[in-house]
Amino acid sequence: MRSADVIFMEFQQGDRISIEKDGVEYEGMVMPSNTHHIVLKMSNGYNAGISAENAKITVLQKASNVQDAHANDTSQLNKTTKGKLPKVSILSTGGTIASKIDYRTGAVTARFSADDILKAIPELTEIADFSGRAIYNILSENMRAEYWEELARAVAEEIRDGADGIIIAHGTDTMMYTAAALAFMVRTPVPIVFVGSQRSADRPSSDNATNAICAAKVAVSDIAEVCVVMHGSESDDICDIHRATKVRKMHTSRRDAFRSINSEPIGFVDYLTGDIHTHLEYNNRNSQELDLLEGFEPKCALIKFTPGASPDIISYYLDAGYKGIVIEGTGLGHVSSEWVPMIARATSMNVPVVITSQCLHGRICDRVYDTGRDMLRAGAIEGEDMLPEVALVKLMWALKRSDDHAAVKKLMVQNIAFEINERSPE
Amino acid sequence: MRSADVIFMEFQQGDRISIEKDGVEYEGMVMPSNTHHIVLKMSNGYNAGISAENAKITVLQKASNVQDAHANDTSQLNKTTKGKLPKVSILSTGGTIASKIDYRTGAVTARFSADDILKAIPELTEIADFSGRAIYNILSENMRAEYWEELARAVAEEIRDGADGIIIAHGTDTMMYTAAALAFMVRTPVPIVFVGSQRSADRPSSDNATNAICAAKVAVSDIAEVCVVMHGSESDDICDIHRATKVRKMHTSRRDAFRSINSEPIGFVDYLTGDIHTHLEYNNRNSQELDLLEGFEPKCALIKFTPGASPDIISYYLDAGYKGIVIEGTGLGHVSSEWVPMIARATSMNVPVVITSQCLHGRICDRVYDTGRDMLRAGAIEGEDMLPEVALVKLMWALKRSDDHAAVKKLMVQNIAFEINERSPE
Numbered sequence: 001m002r003s004a005d006v007i008f009m010e011f012q013q014g015d016r017i018s019i020e021k022d023g024v025e026y027e028g029m030v031m032p033s034n035t036h037h038i039v040l041k042m043s044n045g046y047n048a049g050i051s052a053e054n055a056k057i058t059v060l061q062k063a064s065n066v067q068d069a070h071a072n073d074t075s076q077l078n079k080t081t082k083g084k085l086p087k088v089s090i091l092s093t094g095g096t097i098a099s100k101i102d103y104r105t106g107a108v109t110a111r112f113s114a115d116d117i118l119k120a121i122p123e124l125t126e127i128a129d130f131s132g133r134a135i136y137n138i139l140s141e142n143m144r145a146e147y148w149e150e151l152a153r154a155v156a157e158e159i160r161d162g163a164d165g166i167i168i169a170h171g172t173d174t175m176m177y178t179a180a181a182l183a184f185m186v187r188t189p190v191p192i193v194f195v196g197s198q199r200s201a202d203r204p205s206s207d208n209a210t211n212a213i214c215a216a217k218v219a220v221s222d223i224a225e226v227c228v229v230m231h232g233s234e235s236d237d238i239c240d241i242h243r244a245t246k247v248r249k250m251h252t253s254r255r256d257a258f259r260s261i262n263s264e265p266i267g268f269v270d271y272l273t274g275d276i277h278t279h280l281e282y283n284n285r286n287s288q289e290l291d292l293l294e295g296f297e298p299k300c301a302l303i304k305f306t307p308g309a310s311p312d313i314i315s316y317y318l319d320a321g322y323k324g325i326v327i328e329g330t331g332l333g334h335v336s337s338e339w340v341p342m343i344a345r346a347t348s349m350n351v352p353v354v355i356t357s358q359c360l361h362g363r364i365c366d367r368v369y370d371t372g373r374d375m376l377r378a379g380a381i382e383g384e385d386m387l388p389e390v391a392l393v394k395l396m397w398a399l400k401r402s403d404d405h406a407a408v409k410k411l412m413v414q415n416i417a418f419e420i421n422e423r424s425p426e
Numbered sequence: 427m428r429s430a431d432v433i434f435m436e437f438q439q440g441d442r443i444s445i446e447k448d449g450v451e452y453e454g455m456v457m458p459s460n461t462h463h464i465v466l467k468m469s470n471g472y473n474a475g476i477s478a479e480n481a482k483i484t485v486l487q488k489a490s491n492v493q494d495a496h497a498n499d500t501s502q503l504n505k506t507t508k509g510k511l512p513k514v515s516i517l518s519t520g521g522t523i524a525s526k527i528d529y530r531t532g533a534v535t536a537r538f539s540a541d542d543i544l545k546a547i548p549e550l551t552e553i554a555d556f557s558g559r560a561i562y563n564i565l566s567e568n569m570r571a572e573y574w575e576e577l578a579r580a581v582a583e584e585i586r587d588g589a590d591g592i593i594i595a596h597g598t599d600t601m602m603y604t605a606a607a608l609a610f611m612v613r614t615p616v617p618i619v620f621v622g623s624q625r626s627a628d629r630p631s632s633d634n635a636t637n638a639i640c641a642a643k644v645a646v647s648d649i650a651e652v653c654v655v656m657h658g659s660e661s662d663d664i665c666d667i668h669r670a671t672k673v674r675k676m677h678t679s680r681r682d683a684f685r686s687i688n689s690e691p692i693g694f695v696d697y698l699t700g701d702i703h704t705h706l707e708y709n710n711r712n713s714q715e716l717d718l719l720e721g722f723e724p725k726c727a728l729i730k731f732t733p734g735a736s737p738d739i740i741s742y743y744l745d746a747g748y749k750g751i752v753i754e755g756t757g758l759g760h761v762s763s764e765w766v767p768m769i770a771r772a773t774s775m776n777v778p779v780v781i782t783s784q785c786l787h788g789r790i791c792d793r794v795y796d797t798g799r800d801m802l803r804a805g806a807i808e809g810e811d812m813l814p815e816v817a818l819v820k821l822m823w824a825l826k827r828s829d830d831h832a833a834v835k836k837l838m839v840q841n842i843a844f845e846i847n848e849r850s851p852e
Contacts, residue, residue, distance in 0.1 A: 141760040141797055144734030173757035174733045252758045252788030301739075304730045304754065306818055307600045308570030313727075316742050328730065331599035332678045334567040358815075362678030371567055389784075392732055 016061040019050050026050055027060070086164035086220040090117060090132035091154055093140075093147070093170050093178075117169060121209045127216040128165070140171025140178075140196075145296035145396060148181035155182065155192060156292045165191045165219030167212075172196040172249055172257065175228060179244035180393040183226040183417035187291035188283075192226045193218045194244070198255045207231050207255040214239035214269035221276050223266060224285045226417070231255040232268050240265040241276070245390050245419035248360065261360055262385045262421060295400030300324040302392045304358060305335045314342035318349055324395040324408075326354045327380075328388040333357050333364035333372060340374045347379025352408050354381045354395055356388040363423070381409050384420045394419060447481040512590035512646040516543060516558035517580055519566075519573070519596050519604075543595060547635045553642040554591070566597025566604075566622075571722035571822060574607035581608065581618060582718045591617045591645030593638075598622040598675055598683065601654060605670035606819040609652040609843035613717035614709075618652045619645045620670070624681045633657050633681040640665035640695035647702050649692060650711045652843070657681040658694050666691040667702070671816050671845035674786065687786055688811045688847060721826030726750040728818045730784060731761045740768035744775055750821040750834075752780045753806075754814040759783050759790035759798060766800045773805025778834050780807045780821055782814035789849070807835050810846045820845060 018027040019038065028040035037049035038057075118124055118132065135154050136147060155166050170178055179194045186192065195215035197208035207230075215229040218241055228247045232240035233256050242260045251257035267278030299322045303313055317325060325346060329335050333355040335343075346353045355364050355375065363385040366372030376382070383391045391412070398411040414420070444453040445464065454466035463475035464483075544550055544558065561580050562573060581592050596604055605620045612618065621641035623634035633656075641655040644667055654673045658666035659682050668686045677683035693704030725748045729739055743751060751772060755761050759781040761769075772779045781790050781801065789811040792798030802808070809817045817838070824837040840846070 139760075139763075139795065139797055141731075141733070141756050142762045142764075144762075173760055177733045249757065249785050250787050252783050252785045252790065254788065257785065257788075298734055301735070302730055302732050304728055305567075306728050306815065307567075307603045308724055309727070312746070313742075316739075320738070330567050331675065334565075334599055336568045336570075337565075338568075357678050359675050359678045359683065361676050362680065362683075364678065369565065371565055389732065 015059055018058045018060055019052075019055050020058075021050060021055040085127070085129040087162055088128035088130050088165045088167060088216060088219045089158040089163040090130055090167045090169060091151065091158070092117070092132065092134040093136055093138065093143075093151065093168060117208075117212060121212050123209070123213055124216050127213070128220050140174040143171075143174045143178055145181070145298050148178055148185070148296065149294050151178065152182055152185040152292060152294060155186060155188075156290060159188065159190055159290050163190065165221075166193065167215050167219050168192065168194045169212075170194050170196050172198055172230075175258075176244075176247050176249055176387075177389055177393055179226055179228050179247065180390045180417075180419070181296065181397070183244035183419070184394055184397040185293050186226065187288050187293075188224055188226065189286045189288055189290055191219050191221055191223050191285070194226070194228045196230065198231070198253060198257055205255070207236075210236045210271055211239060214271060217269050217274055217276060222282075222285045223276075223278075224283045224287060225266065227266060228258055229269065230258040232265070237271055238268045239271060241267045241269065241278075243280075243418045245394075245417050246387070248387055248389070261387055262362070263418070293397075293401070296393075296396040297323050297399035298396065300326070300392060300396045300399065302326045302328065302388060304328040304388075305330060305339070307336070309336075311336075311339040311342040314339065314346060314353075318346055318351060322351065324352050324354070324399050326356055326383070326388060326392045326395055328358045329355050329364075330358060332362075332368060333366050333375075333380075333382060334369065335371070335375065337371060337374070340371070340378050343375055343380050344378035347405070350403070350405050352381055352395065352399075352405060352412065353379065354383045354391050354412055356383040356386060356391045358388070360387060379405075381412050384413060386419050390419050441485055442487040444484045444486055445476050445478075445481050446484075447476060452476055453486070511553070511555040513588055514554035514556050514591045514593060514642060514645045515584040515589040516556055516593045516595060517577065517584070518543070518558065518560040519562055519564065519569075519577065519594060543634075543638060547638050549635070549639055550642050553639070554646050566600040569597075569600045569604055571607070571724050574604055574611070574722065575720050577604065578608055578611040578718060578720060581612060581614075582716060585614065585616055585716050589616065591647075592619065593641050593645050594618065594620045595638075596620050596622050598624055598656075601684075602670075602673050602675055602813075603815055603819055605652055605654050605673065606816045606843075606845070607722065607823070609670035609845070610820055610823040611719050612652065613714050613719075614652065615650055615712045615714060615716055617645050617647055617649050617711070620652070620654045622656065624657070624679060624683055631681070633662075636662045636697055637665060639700075640697055643695050643700055643702060648708075648711045649702075649704075650709045650713060651692065653692060654684055655695065656684040658691070663697055664694045665697060667693045667695065667704075669706075669844050671820075671843050672813070674813055674815070687813055688788070689844070719823075719827070722819075722822040723749045723825035724822065726752070726818060726822045726825065728752045728754065728814060730754040730814075731756060731765070733762070735762075737762075737765040737768040740765070740772060740779075744772055744777060748777065750778050750780070750825050752782055752809070752814060752818045752821055754782050754784045755790075756784060758788075758794060759792050759801075759806075759808065760795065761797070761801065763797060763800070766797070766804050769801055769806050770804035773831070776829070776831050778807055778821065778825075778831060778838065779805065780809045780817050780838055782809040782812060782817045784814070786813060805831075807838050810839060812845050816845050 015030050037051055039049050175194050175196055193215045195211050199206045218229050226244035228242040229239050232238040242265045246260050246263040247258055248261050249257050250259045264279040266280050266282050269276050301317045301322050343353045364382040366376050366382055398408045441456050463477055465475050561577055601620050601622050619641045621637050625632045644655050652670035654668040655665050658664040668691045672686050672689040673684055674687050675683050676685045690705040692706050692708050695702050727743045727748050769779045790808045792802050792808055824834045
């Protein structure tokens, strides 16, 4: 019998153990191993492979006990004593907040259901009476328009069934797109709160508990809007409440990656006190009736202009039957002069071309410089102060409201879901 | 004789006048008018059309005198008394800092030459002994790789001819791309300073004087790098000195639109004292020999991934003979699973695919999630902490250094011009 086999009789995968060897102590969770080494997931998030020979091993916590404890917590969720609390539905779509380590590859995969969130964060049960269901379980980069619609239908169903608030667990990568899609689709009488996690639950720096608890606070609040609730700083002190159409993931890994652009956040949740402080006016609970305006035109493209880029890309999309184009231009909303005839071609084919800026901050104005004025003459639609990504989602949505160019243009320059702020004097 | 004709005998286009009428006083510069009204460019930047009837008009300053005064200033530029000052070459490429109102359309066009900047900002002549020439005069959205090369050759020529510093007047829209291009092309013993203006000189809020003066300070400094010097705040107090490969225009209109991303600025110029304060280590003057590494592959594309976007776009570029692709993915650098086979196809055709993030801030890491790992297996190159736009310029440049995939990959993940920071522990 190899030493590793002996070891595996003493502890098992998922146990928290310490290994003392050659004067060094390692502590962590036992991961699967294909070698004679014990693989530990350590508290710094890294894995260590340690030979068991001459090592002193202590089991600190059994995996099964941890799971049992969680199961006991959640078993109380549906007890009638919770009936006085507001009803909140957690809809799970996948993502880090609902993910765990895939023992097969060692990478993080989307596996957990909404129920797992409640198991992991028992504090939630003091805020609301939760029910949860997994709508689907995909990595957020695989999100697409039909999933947005499916999610919106599920949200509407939960609201009709009496939910006082909705929490949507979503991967952070494409959360801004899905949140914007819901903002255009759903007129809501209750809060619809997107929440995610930039660090998975197995890491000590995980933001999933803070974010989920703050999201729950917003879900039972008076803010009846589609919003994104995520860490507002590098500490665990506040979570910002972002408007769905004004938020953008602005960092690949930081916990406070989400930022409101061209708008303040609606407000923030003080994690320690649980209080909500607001910066902006918002739609109050029950101030509007539930309404669902489904439908997205999938054949819409977002093109980022770069110097010298060939305008043939517009032709490509037109020839492929695309129905709408958003251009991420430079500065106030420019492309090279060569692109102008292609914008005119699109317009003549009844394909709206909406201009946004790769600056992200600020407003489009194509009336200042010659090129911009030529673009407007060619039919380009100024995307106001919309984020390029939001303009894309909105155009996909607008093209299902009407196929008339003028009607779509009117929708695109009109504020529907807080995506456009009124022009303010400089 | 119409009243307007009488008026035009008393003053002319460009004069600064005041008009008193019905108890209101208007003051501004006379613009061309096609009607009987006098059109004034007022100090708030707006135009007013005022009927001359019953108006009292006073000429405050004649246009011709202003120009003469400037002409006198600049006539001293090349006097031998300036010989003791460092020699700085201003190369003009167009853009707002070198623009004026086009009386034909009322819009701002690129018209002025480098010499006009000196005329307009006589303070510059105290900082250095300037010579200037217009390399070309185009709007920055029409910039392209061959202009980058032409500019680099002109810069090298000026340095060989004894310039102690270079100022490049450039439109702000695509300044970041051109600055990055020069950073990859030119190893410089002297400062190469890009400067522009977010507000044209005819507006009271113009930033062109502050920016140009701060740029001149950097041009005579010890910072022998390609950098961008632009307003660092909404006031006229400081200009930031950004690294060419770490800077991005982050607002469509604000004067402090330029921001360093994934890096501090090198430092800043205190406009009032003229002092330079630095945050970072930098290449000192004369620490390296002049070298020019020209050549950009124009057939490179920057593709921004959005949810549900068809991977056919990669096929389109491959079939059109493109040699390199930069993808602006989500989060840590992801695309949908559907895109992975297309990345593999590109790799098999010897076309490098470099992954960057639409988050802009942070670093690519495709080793955490399944999709990322699949992308790496398909040959995707992690763009580290490079801005997507900088990765594009670098890839265009790298493809002219070698046509071997492995060699290009090596260049792409290696720091060449401060575009990649070392990984730091979280």
